[in-house]
Amino acid sequence: xxxxxxxxxxxxxxxxxxxxxxxxxxxxxxxxxxxxxxxxxxxxxxxxxxxxxxxxxxxxxxxxxxxxxxxxxxxxxxxxxxxxxxxxxxxxxxxxxxxxxxxxxxxxxxxxxxxxxxxxxxxxxxxxxxxxxxxxxxxxxxxxxxxxxxxxxxxxxxxxxxxxxxxxxxxxxxxxxxxxxxxxxxxxxxxxxxxxxxxxxxxxxxxxxxxxxxxxxxxxxxxxxxxxxxxxxxxxxxxxxxxxxxxxxxxxxxxxxxxxxxxxxxxxxxxxxxxxxxxxxxxxxxxxxxxxxxxxxxxxxxxxxxxxxxxxxxxxxxx
Amino acid sequence: xxxxxxxxxxxxxxxxxxxxxxxxxxxxxxxxxxxxxxxxxxxxxxxxxxxxxxxxxxxxxxxxxxxxxxxxxxxxxxxxxxxxxxxxxxxxxxxxxxxxxxxxxxxxxxxxxxxxxxxxxxxxxxxxxxxxxxxxxxxxxxxxxxxxxxxxxxxxxxxxxxxxxxxxxxxxxxxxxxxxxxxxxxxxxxxxxxxxxxxxxxxxxxxxxxxxxxxxxxxxxxxxxxxxxxxxxxxxxxxxxxxxxxxxxxxxxxxxxxxxxxxxxxxxxxxxxxxxxxxxxxxxxxxxxxxxxxxxxxxxxxxxxxxxxxxxxxxxxxxxxxxxxxxxxxxxxxxxxxxxxxxxxxxxxxxxxxxxxxxxxxxxxxxxxxxxxxxxxxxxxxxxxxxxxxxxxxxxxxxxxxxxxxxxxxxxxxxxxxxxxxxxxxxxxxxxxxxx
Numbered sequence: 001x002x003x004x005x006x007x008x009x010x011x012x013x014x015x016x017x018x019x020x021x022x023x024x025x026x027x028x029x030x031x032x033x034x035x036x037x038x039x040x041x042x043x044x045x046x047x048x049x050x051x052x053x054x055x056x057x058x059x060x061x062x063x064x065x066x067x068x069x070x071x072x073x074x075x076x077x078x079x080x081x082x083x084x085x086x087x088x089x090x091x092x093x094x095x096x097x098x099x100x101x102x103x104x105x106x107x108x109x110x111x112x113x114x115x116x117x118x119x120x121x122x123x124x125x126x127x128x129x130x131x132x133x134x135x136x137x138x139x140x141x142x143x144x145x146x147x148x149x150x151x152x153x154x155x156x157x158x159x160x161x162x163x164x165x166x167x168x169x170x171x172x173x174x175x176x177x178x179x180x181x182x183x184x185x186x187x188x189x190x191x192x193x194x195x196x197x198x199x200x201x202x203x204x205x206x207x208x209x210x211x212x213x214x215x216x217x218x219x220x221x222x223x224x225x226x227x228x229x230x231x232x233x234x235x236x237x238x239x240x241x242x243x244x245x246x247x248x249x250x251x252x253x254x255x256x257x258x259x260x261x262x263x264x265x266x267x268x269x270x271x272x273x274x275x276x277x278x279x280x281x282x283x284x285x286x287x288x289x290x291x292x293x294x295x296x297x298x299x300x301x302x303x304x305x306x307x308x309x310x311x312x313x314x315x316x317x318x319x
Numbered sequence: 320x321x322x323x324x325x326x327x328x329x330x331x332x333x334x335x336x337x338x339x340x341x342x343x344x345x346x347x348x349x350x351x352x353x354x355x356x357x358x359x360x361x362x363x364x365x366x367x368x369x370x371x372x373x374x375x376x377x378x379x380x381x382x383x384x385x386x387x388x389x390x391x392x393x394x395x396x397x398x399x400x401x402x403x404x405x406x407x408x409x410x411x412x413x414x415x416x417x418x419x420x421x422x423x424x425x426x427x428x429x430x431x432x433x434x435x436x437x438x439x440x441x442x443x444x445x446x447x448x449x450x451x452x453x454x455x456x457x458x459x460x461x462x463x464x465x466x467x468x469x470x471x472x473x474x475x476x477x478x479x480x481x482x483x484x485x486x487x488x489x490x491x492x493x494x495x496x497x498x499x500x501x502x503x504x505x506x507x508x509x510x511x512x513x514x515x516x517x518x519x520x521x522x523x524x525x526x527x528x529x530x531x532x533x534x535x536x537x538x539x540x541x542x543x544x545x546x547x548x549x550x551x552x553x554x555x556x557x558x559x560x561x562x563x564x565x566x567x568x569x570x571x572x573x574x575x576x577x578x579x580x581x582x583x584x585x586x587x588x589x590x591x592x593x594x595x596x597x598x599x600x601x602x603x604x605x606x607x608x609x610x611x612x613x614x615x616x617x618x619x620x621x622x623x624x625x626x627x628x629x630x631x632x633x634x635x636x637x638x639x640x641x642x643x644x645x646x647x648x649x650x651x652x653x654x655x656x657x658x659x660x661x662x663x664x665x666x667x668x669x670x671x672x673x674x675x676x677x678x679x680x681x682x683x684x685x686x687x688x689x690x691x692x693x694x695x696x697x698x699x700x701x702x703x704x705x706x707x708x709x710x711x712x713x714x715x716x717x718x719x720x721x722x723x724x725x726x727x728x729x730x731x732x733x734x735x736x737x738x739x740x741x742x743x744x745x746x747x748x749x750x751x752x753x754x755x
Binding site: 065066067068082086087088089149152153154155171172173174175176177178181260261262263264265266267268269279280282283284285286287290 | 583729
């Protein structure tokens with residue numbers, strides 16, 4: 001296998017430095033143009049992203065019911081202390097987020113890659129399969145929730161109907177049983193996620209240089225070896241995207257749980273950090289400070305996960 | 320690294336134009352909400368009053384339309400109705416009231432009304448009550464006052480919670496309406512033996528609130544009105560032995576609950592009662608909205624939740640009251656007051672009940688002649704009650720109920736134990752909601 005391992009140097013990284021120095025002066029028109037070009041997105045970013053984020057961090061040290069500004073009271077780290085020591089759904093939510101991440105990373109993501117690899121092999125009706133697998137991602141979430149509610153309905157749902165045919169008398173409460181409902185929702189989520197990963201990976205595979213595969217075949221590599229040792233390492237940029245997407249989707253998982261939980265916030269067995277945030281912020285008697293503290297916790301976890309990964313990757317690439 | 324890494328070649332002369340164009344669109348998109356915010360505010364037309372309604376379902380929507388068009392005919396004032404889905408309305412109520420709310424809006428009596436009155440997000444309606452006061456009982460007046468003693472609320476209708484059943488099923492099987500707890504559990508046991516689900520139950524999805532009917536009644540019957548209200552207002556500990564007793568009673572009842580309730584909607588549970596698969600249901604009169612066949616409606620009956628402690632008897636009825644409030648700075652106060660006055664009149668209530676027969680008018684001068692049997696019986700039940708409660712999530716902080724009590728109770732109901740862990744969990748969160 002030694003002949004295939006070192007990837008050929010890519011043309012981009014070995015390109016010679018530009019000979020011609022860049023023009024240094026910009027005309028006044030160019031300056032205005034650039035200022036506007038950079039300024040507007042920058043202001044939008046500051047106002048719509050950074051300001052709310054920083055305000056959330058600030059509010060997380062206060063207690064506020066969200067009504068009169070004069071009611072904001074400074075509580076220091078009180079909210080955080082409450083959350084970590086005296087908030088029953090918090091640790092289950094953390095556990096469920098971890099389960100979500102592991103499940104998504106270990107089952108639907110590899111399965112999506114597997115499907116993409118199979119579909120790339122020019123089998124018949126590949127377009128139809130692609131469309132069918134990607135379809136869940138196209139459907140609006142309300143529809144997805146509705147579909148799975150019908151499947152999981154305890155009385156006249158598809159699953160219990162089939163179960164009753166095979167073994168009568170069994171009555172499984174898929175979405176109501178706190179030990180079961182997280183897995184039921186994870187299956188629904190995997191159904192969407194697989195299609196997403198498949199389309200991302202398929203896009204990568206379409207741009208893959210077939211010469212590498214041919215070389216591997218000439219060297220006598222079988223299909224599995226070709227994929228694991230040639231294709232997969234060569235598609236590193238796509239792999240990174242998929243990993244980041246998987247991690248982010250797992251940490252911010254919200255919509256499908258919210259819809260299948262009936263749209264009323266967290267339910268026993270299905271608590272997630274994102275749902276706890278809305279539990280505390282949306283509604284009649286909101287606890288903005290408390291919810292913000294939860295949001296900050298989720299922000300830190302997300303930053304840590306994504307930051308570590310990206311940092312390591314870019315450092316490797318620089319070398 | 321074979322993936323296209325080479326920088327794409329410059330796309331030629333038109334590039335700047337394209338960027339500029341895109342930029343223009345982007346800037347316009349950013350500016351759009353600001354501009355509409357400036358120009359889109361409703362003008363204060365003296366002939367118009369705005370009305371925010373949560374009655375988005377077909378029946379209440381047409382009932383409100385009938386009422387407002389009658390008002391327009393009578394007063395010459397136009398009502399601009401802004402209808403929002405019931406759950407969305409509740410969820411966004413704080414933002415709605417702080418923004419540019421409609422002059423008059425639909426809301427609930429009790430703690431939830433008092434909360435917004437206390438926060439200064441509602442305008443008192445004492446002037447209106449001077450004119451409509453004669454039509455209402457003391458209990459209704461009590462429900463319409465804020466903590467400061469002023470009126471903030473004009474009631475329209477209420478509906479009782481009770482134990483509903485089908486008369487024909489009871490006749491076929493020879494069941495009798497139970498009056499006491501032991502008769503009730505004995506009946507449930509018998510139904511189970513007969514192959515029925517004794518108590519229809521569905522608290523899946525967004526319907527977990529429906530279990531509070533049983534909790535409230537058990538607590539009211541076992542511990543009385545005063546204790547229940549203090550518990551709801553966060554004034555006593557949830558670990559109180561009296562609450563433990565309520566859960567003990569509930570545990571006694573839980574084997575008779577319909578199976579798979581945690582994933583079923585209340586509508587499906589109600590349907591199982593109508594289909595005679597379940598024997599009874601602890602539910603409100605809104606059960607009637609599930610009925611499409613009028614013959615079936617005649618076959619539905621109810622009895623008051625059975626007595627547990629004889630010293631409390633069946634003295635309390637849970638009868639949530641819906642009505643109207645006035646927003647803090649109504650654009651057209653005079654017209655809004657006139658609308659509220661009309662809404663509080665017997666005439667408006669007759670119009671409303673004419674379209675939506677699953678409620679009972681609060682105004683005692685309203686015409687009860689056109690009531691169906693269920694409505695008549697409901698009105699009697701409410702009129703005879705010594706105390707009227709609203710409902711778990713209306714008598715208490717709704718956030719406390721929806722994020723602490725309901726998740727706890729539904730989980731417990733799946734595997735009922737002595738409840739000490741559950742009550743400790745609820746108690747640990749109480750101070751967070753009831754100190755401010």
